[in-house]
Structure formats: C-alpha cells, structure tokens
Amino acid sequence: MKRALTLLLGLLIATTAAAERKQSYGDYDIHYIAFNSGFLQPDVAAAAGLIRSKRMGVVNIAVLKGAEPVDALVSGTVKNLLGQDQPLSFKRHKEGDATYYLAQFPFDSREVLRFDLNVQPMGGEPVSLTFNQEFFPDE
Structure with a gap:
C-alpha cells in the first residue's frame, strides 16, 4: 500500500512538473496540484488519510531545494x-x-x-502562491 501511495504522489509531482505547475522562489521550487479525490484508489486514499468523494478535492504541495525535499509551513x-x-x-x-x-x-x-496559499520553507522566506483550478464533480 505504501508503494502505491508513493507511486501516486510521485506521479502527481511529475505531472505538475510536466504541466509547469510549479513556482520558483530563489533556491526553492514549490510544486502544486489540485484534483478531485474520487481519482484516488481507495487504498491510496486510506493510506494518506484522505476521503474519497465525488465532491471533495485535494490540494498537494511539495517544496524542494534543488532536488531535495524541504520541510515547510x-x-x-x-x-x-x-x-x-x-x-x-x-x-x-x-x-x-x-x-x-x-x-x-x-x-x-x-x-x-481560487487557491491562496502561504508557504514558508524552513530556513526560507514566506511565499504567497495563488492559482485557479476548475473542478468537476465525478458523477
């Protein structure tokens, strides 16, 4: 189950990079994606503590410095x-x-x-990130 979650989240990050769903601020890259939670497989959602629903979304943020993940607020x-x-x-x-x-x-x-986010990498300055995403209920 952990491997499935790792694969899914890795694919989400790879998808964001391919779609240029990232913002760079100095040494930090902030990758982001928002999607309908119904797209998740039940075991993957459970492992991440997420609720699968036709009318629930998920926003996923990852902060990198170079190729290394960075803790953030x-x-x-x-x-x-x-x-x-x-x-x-x-x-x-x-x-x-x-x-x-x-x-x-x-x-x-x-x-x-519209997502208005505040991301502060540990050791870095706070960053404001805003993006829009269209959602469709999974009917």
Missing part, C-alpha cells in the same frame, strides 16, 4: 467565484524521502476555485 484558503472562502488545513505526509502537504476541501458543482 503551509496554510491557505480556497475560494469559489461567489467569494465564499474556506480555510485549508494541511497535513504533512512523509513517504520515503518525499514530503508532501495535503489538504482536502468540498466543492458543490462544476466550478473554478
């Missing part, structure tokens, strides 16, 4: 187009040498959500 909110925002509660997840910060959030329908 991650917080933020997710906001819909009506301006309703919800705080995100990130949990640190360590798998082998990789470190990820995962948060879940609900969404009601097909909608574009």
Whole structure:
C-alpha cells in the first residue's frame, strides 16, 4: 500500500512538473496540484488519510531545494467565484524521502476555485502562491 501511495504522489509531482505547475522562489521550487479525490484508489486514499468523494478535492504541495525535499509551513484558503472562502488545513505526509502537504476541501458543482496559499520553507522566506483550478464533480 505504501508503494502505491508513493507511486501516486510521485506521479502527481511529475505531472505538475510536466504541466509547469510549479513556482520558483530563489533556491526553492514549490510544486502544486489540485484534483478531485474520487481519482484516488481507495487504498491510496486510506493510506494518506484522505476521503474519497465525488465532491471533495485535494490540494498537494511539495517544496524542494534543488532536488531535495524541504520541510515547510503551509496554510491557505480556497475560494469559489461567489467569494465564499474556506480555510485549508494541511497535513504533512512523509513517504520515503518525499514530503508532501495535503489538504482536502468540498466543492458543490462544476466550478473554478481560487487557491491562496502561504508557504514558508524552513530556513526560507514566506511565499504567497495563488492559482485557479476548475473542478468537476465525478458523477
């Protein structure tokens, strides 16, 4: 089960790099992705402590300095187009040498959500990261 989780999270990071879903700030690269939790296999979701649902999303953050993962403080909110925002509660997840910060959030329908995140790599300056992602309920 751990190998499946490692593979999935590794693929998510690889996908973000291929899609240029990263921001570089000085020596640090912040990789990010948000997706519907229904895409996760049940055993992978359980191992990461995530809830699979048609109307739940996951945001995944990884901070690297060079090729090495870096611990960070991650917080933020997710906001819909009506301006309703919800705080995100990130949990640190360590798998082998990789470190990820995962948060879940609900969404009601097909909608574009705005993520406003604060990431502070240990030993680095705080960084504000904002991105939009469209979500579709898995029906």
